Amino acid sequence: MKTPPIVTPREWEAARQQLLVKEKEVTRARDALAAERRRMPWLAVEKNYEFVGPEGTASLLDLFEGRRQLIVYRAFLEPDVYGWPDHACRGCSIVADQVAHVAHLNARDTTLAFVSRAPQPDIARVKARMGWSMPWYTMTDEFDADFGVDQWHGTNAFIRDGDSVFRTYFINNRGDEAMGGTWSYLDITALGRQEEWEDSPEGYPQTPPYEWWNWHDDYGDAALSQEWLAKVAAAGATTGRPPEDRGPAGCC
Incomplete structure (x- = not known):
């Protein structure tokens, strides 16, 4: 097997950053495609x-x-x-x-x-x-x-x-x-992720990103949800920007 070159940490990070530009383009194109799906006829x-x-x-x-x-x-x-x-x-x-x-x-x-x-x-x-x-x-x-x-x-x-x-x-x-x-x-759904950063038709249900996230065995726990809302707000994660443009949601 002919392997890629072995490089220094600095060279490796430079290569990663170069590829990351293209990966973000794909991510935004995927978001745009999902927005078109939300406008598909029924x-x-x-x-x-x-x-x-x-x-x-x-x-x-x-x-x-x-x-x-x-x-x-x-x-x-x-x-x-x-x-x-x-x-x-x-x-x-x-x-x-x-x-x-x-x-x-x-x-x-x-x-x-x-x-x-x-x-x-x-x-x-x-x-x-x-x-x-x-x-x-x-x-x-x-x-x-x-x-x-x-x-x-x-x-x-x-x-x-x-x-x-x-x-x-x-x-x-x-x-x-x-x-x-x-x-x-x-x-792939008509309503999408239902988060505010998405490009969706007017009137579609949307909530701030991160706020609805929960452990799978704790959805509906109002007290826990309030704790999470405070943590998200403190981290400044609810900005309306797409997820890849935001930092961690105060997860740690």
Whole structure:
């Protein structure tokens, strides 16, 4: 293997700073792309889809769990998929392995769900074996064919207005490689991260950055939230600037 040159610490830092300029360009381009996603037209979902979950039958609206947004990943866990009956497909399993704790998405009024064609007992068994905890439903109809995920994996984003559901975005192929993290999921939704620095249409819900962050087992703890607000304010982290232009949020 032909390795890069070995340099001094000063030369290494100079090279890093040079590359950092390009990395920030990519970050800002990614933010701009997410802003365009938030302006995508919405597609009304007019069919009544039916799923089966741990508690029985569920509609697409039920998958929201009362929240405003829903992200659905189609995972191949079913007969005729390589790995059955002990595993989901290897690629879908890698996606599932890297999903962050869903409490952070829930705190942004967003639900993440996986769907497959395997019966619920098989889904529960594989989830337990692999240590997965996200909601996972069984498809019973043409949901996969209607949303571009009958032959391949993909991630669909939805939003609801009362009982009306709309498809807002879809990502698949290598786009799914970036999924799993809280920020990546929020960036494909219609409402985004819902932070004040984002370029979003007028009237979209937004709060100061950092202020809503919490430990995944402590969301809703008002006393703890007030402590965190004071710490963020003391650090001067709530400035309205994009995250990469700000310092630490008083984290240490």
